[in-house]
Amino acid sequence: MSTPFSLELDVQYCPVLNFAMEQNDVPFIRSMSIANLGAEPVGPGLLRVTTSPESTLPLEIPLPCLAAGEMLELGTERVNPRILRDPLVRLEERERGELHLVVLGETGAEELHQVLPFDLLAYNEWMGVGQLREILGAFVMPNHPTVETLMPVIVERLRERTTQTALDGYQSQDRDYVREQAAAVYEALALQSLSYASPPPSFERTGQKIRTPDQIQATGVATCLDLAVLLAAMLEHVGLAPFLLLKEGHAWVAVWLSDQSFDEAVVPSAVALRTRCALGEVLAFEATGVACSPPLPFAEACARGLDHLRQVSSFQYALDVRMARRMGIRPMPARLRGDVSVLPSTPQAASPEPT
Incomplete structure (x- = not known):
């Protein structure tokens, strides 16, 4: 992906993560769109999804070449990472977390790194x-x-x-x-x-x-x-x-x-x-x-x-x-x-x- 900063990510995700969600297979990331805002084609590449502290399994999604102005829509079944049980069931107090979305180009170079905040809830915490x-x-x-x-x-x-x-x-x-x-x-x-x-x-x-x-x-x-x-x-x-x-x-x-x-x-x-x-x-x-x-x-x-x-x-x-x-x-x-x-x-x- 040779055109830096020409990509835009739009992510629909839950701003909290808790044990009840893991137990009931509730999606953390619901959908995502990736748009090429540049004047040249971009791709192919790789989207890497991780959380910090680690509360989901790392997820890697191959990305096709996007023409200028093209948008790729990704549904829950493709972008939702598996939530990890053990970190959430042992959590006694709410913590701040970060969702990291990294787009890598053909050479492995980082083309985009977006960080989104969320809260990790205590194991028995309801979100309202x-x-x-x-x-x-x-x-x-x-x-x-x-x-x-x-x-x-x-x-x-x-x-x-x-x-x-x-x-x-x-x-x-x-x-x-x-x-x-x-x-x-x-x-x-x-x-x-x-x-x-x-x-x-x-x-x-x-x-x-x-x-x-x-x-x-x-x-x-x-x-x-x-x-x-x-x-x-x-x-x-x-x-x-x-x-x-x-x-x-x-x-x-x-x-x-x-x-x-x-x-x-x-x-x-x-x-x-x-x-x-x-x-x-x-x-x-x-x-x-x-x-x-x-x-x-x-x-x-x-x-x-x-x-x-x-x-x-x-x-x-x-x-x-x-x-x-x-x-x-x-x-x-x-x-x-x-x-x-x-x-x-x-x-x-x-x-x-x-x-």
């Missing part, structure tokens, strides 16, 4: 509502060992409420019994003597670390999002279909009372959720009620959850976790003692078509 909204479902970990340890408590709370012990999801086809299962999940977590921690300012926009179930158990403190994600994991573990709900400065949780789902994972309308609640199809409840002293009764938590949905102007979105799973968003594996134990996601029972 501005990026990849469905990926929040990856932080819902229904088969985490800590969730499993809470099952006997849920069964006992269900027995106290109904005299029954079957955590059978929607098999009963009885909305009242599904509600009792959700209440048992809530009450089981309320018995864990948790304390509420305020989230970072504007967390829904800037993101935050989400405490994993074992971290919540070990420290005894949790934010609204931590608690909503844990309750969603517990609901999913017993065979129910939860939502995560976000508004400005707050997160809470909801659950389908019948075996159905929306046709999209992201639900942007509070009115749509409120309508389903009015029809008795969805039950929303306040997640932080489990961390009050004393804990809020489940009925009061439900009243507050519905009240949040009335605040339409501050509503961000709801994530239907079941639909996120159908889209391919898998739970992150548990990270125990600094290592990764890959745990299978909860099997999804057959269910009707989305409504």
Whole structure:
């Protein structure tokens, strides 16, 4: 490539990289175009894609000769490098990273070197509502060992409420019994003597670390999002279909009372959720009620959850976790003692078509 600085790269890429993206095969680089702005042909050559610190495998892409004024479009399948698991799963704090794009000519000489910034997130850090909204479902970990340890408590709370012990999801086809299962999940977590921690300012926009179930158990403190994600994991573990709900400065949780789902994972309308609640199809409840002293009764938590949905102007979105799973968003594996134990996601029972 004999004409220096006649090339222009335009790259569409995600400004953050985290463990959840690696686990769910989310593209880091979505597309790229290379334009020859010079008056002479350029090429052939080679495009080298690397990251610093190393968080993706190096990628080399052969480039054809580009005529004057010609543009080459490259899609995700050609330009997206493989994300490396180990650096991301061990990362405790956010770091700055650089994406390096180097174009080499026929002789191996560097014709263009473009450096783009991105952030490497801590292994349990969510990036906020501005990026990849469905990926929040990856932080819902229904088969985490800590969730499993809470099952006997849920069964006992269900027995106290109904005299029954079957955590059978929607098999009963009885909305009242599904509600009792959700209440048992809530009450089981309320018995864990948790304390509420305020989230970072504007967390829904800037993101935050989400405490994993074992971290919540070990420290005894949790934010609204931590608690909503844990309750969603517990609901999913017993065979129910939860939502995560976000508004400005707050997160809470909801659950389908019948075996159905929306046709999209992201639900942007509070009115749509409120309508389903009015029809008795969805039950929303306040997640932080489990961390009050004393804990809020489940009925009061439900009243507050519905009240949040009335605040339409501050509503961000709801994530239907079941639909996120159908889209391919898998739970992150548990990270125990600094290592990764890959745990299978909860099997999804057959269910009707989305409504």
